[in-house]
Amino acid sequence: MLIQPTLDTLNRLKLHGMALALSEQMTHNAAQGLAFEERLALLLELLDDRVGARACIVTSQLPISDWHDYIGDPTLADAILDRLVHRSHRIHLEAKESMRKREAAKESAKIKARVEA
Numbered sequence: 356m357l358i359q360p361t362l363d364t365l366n367r368l369k370l371h372g373m374a375l376a377l378s379e380q381m382t383h384n385a386a387q388g389l390a391f392e393e394r395l396a397l398l399l400e401l402l403d404d405r406v407g408a409r410a411c412i413v414t415s416q417l418p419i420s421d422w423h424d425y426i427g428d429p430t431l432a433d434a435i436l437d438r439l440v441h442r443s444h445r446i447h448l449e450a451k452e453s454m455r456k457r458e459a460a461k462e463s464a465k466i467k468a469r470v471e472a
Contacts, residue, residue: 392431406441
């Protein structure tokens, strides 16, 4: 849970939008208590504060082409994507198999080898 010194630090670093979004989440008993639309509104507010002023790194497993369907509101989706994609550098990473799956297979092989020994 965030405490006041964390919010003070964010404000001192001129991350006012982030501090506002985080304090808003605190007053609503964390993000889990917020409706999906409220979370999107906080994201948009945070992005508005950052665009053109500071860097912002966003990661997602959902392709940008699917965001409109996921968000559901075309106007809100356009607003969020406009702020994310405008002047952005996109790095697309793709793997044939997930790292977790690969590691699980290695671990399984080790266990199997021990059992058979």
